[in-house]
Amino acid sequence: MTSEIRHIVFDIGRVLIHYDPQIPYSRLIPDEAQRNWFFANVCTHDWNIEQDRGRKWEDAEALLIKDHPEQEELIRAFRKYWHEMVSHAYLESVAIMEGLIADGRDVTMLTNFAADTFKEARKLYPFLNRPRGVTVSGEVGLIKPDLAIYEKHAQDFALEPAHTLFIDDSDKNVEAARIAGWNAVLFTGTKKLKSDLAAHGVCI
Template sequence: MSIHHIVFDIGRVLIHWDHHAAYLDALPDEEARLRFFEDVDFQGWNLQQDAGRSWAEGEKDLAARFPHYEELIRLFRKNWHLTVPHAIEESVAIMRDLIDRGYDVTLLTNWSADTYPIATERYGFLAEPRGVTVSGQIEMVKPDPAIYDHHQRTFELDPARTLFIDDSERNVEAARAHGWQAVQFETPDRLRADLRNHGIRV
């Protein structure tokens, strides 16, 4: 069956995201940044905000466990705007082209409820697809199968006619396990080739 529904991830697909950017002034040495991230399990901690925990609660919890890092822990939210410096314009152009061609485009993102409104103010194109599932708003995160099911039911997607685009291999594999077709995003040029391989002209 031909693809009709196309589901985009946002971070590192439509918008550049780099958590290092929040710490370039405070921790200019990359080795020091990586040691901090590893010590506090930054990725796991950040995912909890994506899963619905408030930033205030997340900061309080981590600072209690790592008081010597409290200033750095709180710096991330203060500097969060630096982590999303620009859109990936070629990807946005592809998304818009798909919408113009009549494909049903939606967004499915791991993103905190606290910061997603900032992104929508800054990047108006996020309002152009039919809708979005924000993990922090529904307290589910990829690659949990429940979030794919939620998105599918919310937007009445036919899984056999759905193509998911995400930069994370784990998230792509989870979508495939849910019955969707899926491709891992690497570059806009590669995405164009992957879309053509799925019978989609861009």
């Protein structure tokens, strides 16, 4: 039998707000093959994730510009046009989260996010200020799916792992939460999320 859920933890990117680096770069690099090469060889996922771990943007940019000086403008465009990448909120997901808060549920957030862009996101999407608190990877120097960030979040917010439900769009992050002793569900849409919440005894 599932333990009573007393704490609900939301991921942010692709759960509450959309994120897609292709949005500005479709304009900046119209040719799809060239754009795919750029993301595979210059501003890669692995490069970007280090900003989520806490690396400063100026250091990240300098690293790439050293190896790809001819791409300097496009490299700097990643941070410059970051706000375009988070183009909209998932309104149904946000409504679920806000409904849980309104019902008196303990809601927090755990996210892989660069520290400075998260501050920008909070201004763009004020609902990110509604939960009781948030652990931002870029602020704490830890990143999902490292177990340490789950343990820190639980400790900082006094969560009981067995009574915690985590919602994330990444299989690896969901599995890591389960290893940390949490209940966890994979987000693929609001219909499934409602079903998953109900299965854990959380009515919305």
